[in-house]
Amino acid sequence: MENNSFNVLANNNMSSFPLFNSKIEPSIAPALIAVAPIAKYLATALAKWALKQGFAKLKSEIFPGNETATMEKVRLEVQTILNQTLQTDRVATLKAEYEGFIHLGKVFTDYVSQSTFTPATAKTHFLNMSNLLIQRLPQFEIAGYEGVSISLFTQMCTLHLGLLKDGILAGSDWGFTPEDKDSLICQFNRYVNEYNTRMMGLYSIEFGRLLAKNLNEALNFRNMCSLYVFPFSEAWYLLRYEGTKLENTLSLWNFVGEDIGGILHNDWKGALYKLLMGATNQRLANVRFNYSYFSDTQGTIHRENILGAHPTYNGEQTPTGWIGNGRLGRFSAPYSNELEITKVEQEITYNNKGDHSNSIVPANTRNEILTATVPITADPFFKTADINWRYFSQGLYYGWNIKFDDRVILNSRVPGGIPSNRLEYDGYYIRAVSACPRNVPLSYNHNYLTLTYNRLEYDAPTTQNIIVGFSPNNTKSFYARNSHYLSATNDAYVIPALQFATVSDRSFLEDTPDQATDGSIKFTETVLGNEAKYSIRLNTGFNTATRYRLVIRFKATARLAAGIRVRSQNSGNNRLLGGIPVEGNSGWVDYITDSFTFNDLGITTASTNAFFSIDSDGVNASQQWYLSKLILVKDFVNNSGFRNQVPLAPYVIARCPNTFFVSNNTSSGYEQGYNDNYNQNTSSGYEQGYNDNYNQNTSSGYEQGYNDNYNQNTSSGYEQGYNDNYNQNTSSGYEQGYNDNYNQNTSSGV
Structure with a gap:
C-alpha cells in the first residue's frame, strides 16, 4: 500500500489537514484546526516518544503557551456546530479546571527538567498531576451536552495517558519502584x-439524540467526531508502542x-449504516440516478422524485460488493439470529405494496436513468459533488441539480435556478453515493432457505434524499488497485x-468508529471457519529480508474454540505466523506476531497471489x-x-508450540482488564458501554452499551475504580487505589 499524502494525524503541513465541507454553511467549522497540532505531535510521538518530555510536549499542544486557547477554541466551535451552549457557570468551571491543569503540569515539567531534583519530590508531583486528572475528568462529561463534552473529554484523556506513558518510561528516575511501575502499566491499560x-458513551448519547431529531445533524456530528475525536481514541491504543503509524480511514458523509x-x-446499525457504506471494499466507478416525474395536461412539471442511486463499483455491472455478507450462495442452514442484511444488490430498489395501491406517483410518470461515468483523468476519482434541491411553495415542485466534478448528472426540471451546494473535503474523494429512505420502515426477508441472498427492501418508494460518502486519500491506493502494495520506504502500514x-x-x-476505520468485520457462527484474506504486493526494490511484525486488532467477547490464526499464503505455501486461543474479553486486544521476513513466507516481488489470512475455525453457535x-x-x-513500550502486564504471555496463550497468572495485587460483569453504581447523566447484554439501572433516559454484561446503577457523579469488587465511599476529591477488593471510606480531599 502506498504512503498516501492525507493522514489525519500525519506529520505534514497544516494546509493538508481537512478543514470543513465548503458549502454555504460548512458542516465542519475551520476553527477546529486547533486540534491538528495535537494530532500532529501524537503522530510524531508514535514513531519516537520523547523520553521524559512526551507529556510536556503534549501539554503544550493542548494548552499552548500555558493558555486555555486551544480548549476554549474547540469548545466554542463545537457549540456552534451542534447549537449547544454551555451555561455560564459551567464555562467558568471548565476554565478553572484548565488553569489547574496548566499550573500543576508546569510545576511538574519544570521540576523534572532541572539538572538535579529529588526523586521523591518528582514522584509526588507526578502523582498529584495524575490524580487531579482522574478526579476532575468527570467535569468534562456533561449530561445533556455530550456533543460539546466529547471533544474536550478526549483531549483530557489523551493528556492523562501521555502522562502515564512518561511515568512508565522514566519512572525509575522519578522515584518509582518496580512495583510502582507495574501499577502505572496496569493503570494505563485499564484507562x-x-x-x-466513556468516550463512546458520550458519542452514543449525542448521536442517538440527533438521529431521533434528523439524520443531517447526526451525520454532521459524526463527521466532527471522525476528524477530531475517534483518531485520538485510536492513538490511546497505539501509545503502547513505538514505531507505529496512526491513520484515520473513516468516511465523511453529506446529506442533501x-x-x-x-x-x-x-435502524442505523442494522441497515442505514450499511446502505451508506455501499460496497465496502470497492470504489465508485459511476453513478446512475433513477428518477421520475409527471406532468399535467399542460405539461407543467409538478414533482420530481429521486427514486434511487445505482452506484457501479470498479466498472462491474453485475451485483457485487459486500455489505453484510461476502457470498452470493445461500446459507447451508437457516440463520435468523442476526438483525443484519446479508447481501444487497448495488441497485437500491424500492418496492410498492403488493397491490400497488401505495404508489407515490400517478400512472403517467416518466422514468429515466441518468448516468455519470468516471472522468477520464490520471486520477479517476470523483473529488467534488454539487448536489442541491429546491422545494417550491404549496408543495407543488421539487427540483434537483446533481453534478460530480465537471459532469452534470441531473438538471433541474423546475423553473428558476438552484443555488450551488458544493460538497468537498480537503484530502478526500467520493467513494460511495446512496439514496436514503425517508420515513419508511426498513424490513428484512429472513427466509434463508429459499433465497440465494437476503435482499433489503422498503415498503414503499421514497424520495428527496441523497448521501455522498467521502473517503480519505490514504485509501486511494487500495481502491485503485485492489491490493496493498508495500514499499521499502515505509516503516508501517495500516490495513483496515x-x-x-x-x-x-x-x-x-x-x-466501530472508535477504531478510526469504516467499521469492523464481525464473524459469527460457522462450522467451516471464519476468514478474511488481505491481498499484498511488494513493489520493485522491496527488501524481502527485512524483518516485520504484524499487529492484529480484534475483540472476542467469548472464548474462541480454536483461536485466531494468522497465515501467509502464496501459491499454496502456507506459514503459520501465530495463533491465540483467547479468553473472552469485551475490549479490543492487539495480538503481535513473532518477527518474520517475506523470504520466510515465500513472497517475492514477483508474487501475484500473496495474502495475509486471518481466520478462526470451529466457532460455536453462541460465539462471535x-x-x-x-x-x-x-x-x-x-x-x-x-517495540512494545507498555506491555499488557500483569497478563502473562507464555509461549507454546505455534501458539500464544494469554493468561492472567500473576502474584500482583491488581488486574487490568475491563471485562465482562463490570459493575458500577452511579446516578449521573450518561452511561458508557455499547454491546450486547448491557444492563443499566438508572434514572436517566438513555442507554448506550459497549461491553458485555456491563452494569451501571448510580446515584453519584462518577467513580474512579475500575476493577472487580472495587468499593469507594467518599464525598470528596479523588481516590488512588486500583487493586481488587480495594475499599476506601473517606470524606477528605485528596
Whole structure:
C-alpha cells in the first residue's frame, strides 16, 4: 500500500489537514484546526516518544503557551456546530479546571527538567498531576451536552495517558519502584479501555439524540467526531508502542434533501449504516440516478422524485460488493439470529405494496436513468459533488441539480435556478453515493432457505434524499488497485479490516468508529471457519529480508474454540505466523506476531497471489468475534522500528508450540482488564458501554452499551475504580487505589 499524502494525524503541513465541507454553511467549522497540532505531535510521538518530555510536549499542544486557547477554541466551535451552549457557570468551571491543569503540569515539567531534583519530590508531583486528572475528568462529561463534552473529554484523556506513558518510561528516575511501575502499566491499560468506553458513551448519547431529531445533524456530528475525536481514541491504543503509524480511514458523509427524523439506533446499525457504506471494499466507478416525474395536461412539471442511486463499483455491472455478507450462495442452514442484511444488490430498489395501491406517483410518470461515468483523468476519482434541491411553495415542485466534478448528472426540471451546494473535503474523494429512505420502515426477508441472498427492501418508494460518502486519500491506493502494495520506504502500514480480498460467509459489517476505520468485520457462527484474506504486493526494490511484525486488532467477547490464526499464503505455501486461543474479553486486544521476513513466507516481488489470512475455525453457535485492522511494522533493529513500550502486564504471555496463550497468572495485587460483569453504581447523566447484554439501572433516559454484561446503577457523579469488587465511599476529591477488593471510606480531599 502506498504512503498516501492525507493522514489525519500525519506529520505534514497544516494546509493538508481537512478543514470543513465548503458549502454555504460548512458542516465542519475551520476553527477546529486547533486540534491538528495535537494530532500532529501524537503522530510524531508514535514513531519516537520523547523520553521524559512526551507529556510536556503534549501539554503544550493542548494548552499552548500555558493558555486555555486551544480548549476554549474547540469548545466554542463545537457549540456552534451542534447549537449547544454551555451555561455560564459551567464555562467558568471548565476554565478553572484548565488553569489547574496548566499550573500543576508546569510545576511538574519544570521540576523534572532541572539538572538535579529529588526523586521523591518528582514522584509526588507526578502523582498529584495524575490524580487531579482522574478526579476532575468527570467535569468534562456533561449530561445533556455530550456533543460539546466529547471533544474536550478526549483531549483530557489523551493528556492523562501521555502522562502515564512518561511515568512508565522514566519512572525509575522519578522515584518509582518496580512495583510502582507495574501499577502505572496496569493503570494505563485499564484507562485505555475505560476512556474508550466513556468516550463512546458520550458519542452514543449525542448521536442517538440527533438521529431521533434528523439524520443531517447526526451525520454532521459524526463527521466532527471522525476528524477530531475517534483518531485520538485510536492513538490511546497505539501509545503502547513505538514505531507505529496512526491513520484515520473513516468516511465523511453529506446529506442533501428533506430532513429525516425518528431514526432508531437499531435502524442505523442494522441497515442505514450499511446502505451508506455501499460496497465496502470497492470504489465508485459511476453513478446512475433513477428518477421520475409527471406532468399535467399542460405539461407543467409538478414533482420530481429521486427514486434511487445505482452506484457501479470498479466498472462491474453485475451485483457485487459486500455489505453484510461476502457470498452470493445461500446459507447451508437457516440463520435468523442476526438483525443484519446479508447481501444487497448495488441497485437500491424500492418496492410498492403488493397491490400497488401505495404508489407515490400517478400512472403517467416518466422514468429515466441518468448516468455519470468516471472522468477520464490520471486520477479517476470523483473529488467534488454539487448536489442541491429546491422545494417550491404549496408543495407543488421539487427540483434537483446533481453534478460530480465537471459532469452534470441531473438538471433541474423546475423553473428558476438552484443555488450551488458544493460538497468537498480537503484530502478526500467520493467513494460511495446512496439514496436514503425517508420515513419508511426498513424490513428484512429472513427466509434463508429459499433465497440465494437476503435482499433489503422498503415498503414503499421514497424520495428527496441523497448521501455522498467521502473517503480519505490514504485509501486511494487500495481502491485503485485492489491490493496493498508495500514499499521499502515505509516503516508501517495500516490495513483496515474492510480492505479485504475475500471474506467468509456469516460475516457482517459492524460500526466501530472508535477504531478510526469504516467499521469492523464481525464473524459469527460457522462450522467451516471464519476468514478474511488481505491481498499484498511488494513493489520493485522491496527488501524481502527485512524483518516485520504484524499487529492484529480484534475483540472476542467469548472464548474462541480454536483461536485466531494468522497465515501467509502464496501459491499454496502456507506459514503459520501465530495463533491465540483467547479468553473472552469485551475490549479490543492487539495480538503481535513473532518477527518474520517475506523470504520466510515465500513472497517475492514477483508474487501475484500473496495474502495475509486471518481466520478462526470451529466457532460455536453462541460465539462471535471482531476484526478491526492489521498494522504491519518493521521490527526493532538498531534503535529503530517497532517495540512494545507498555506491555499488557500483569497478563502473562507464555509461549507454546505455534501458539500464544494469554493468561492472567500473576502474584500482583491488581488486574487490568475491563471485562465482562463490570459493575458500577452511579446516578449521573450518561452511561458508557455499547454491546450486547448491557444492563443499566438508572434514572436517566438513555442507554448506550459497549461491553458485555456491563452494569451501571448510580446515584453519584462518577467513580474512579475500575476493577472487580472495587468499593469507594467518599464525598470528596479523588481516590488512588486500583487493586481488587480495594475499599476506601473517606470524606477528605485528596
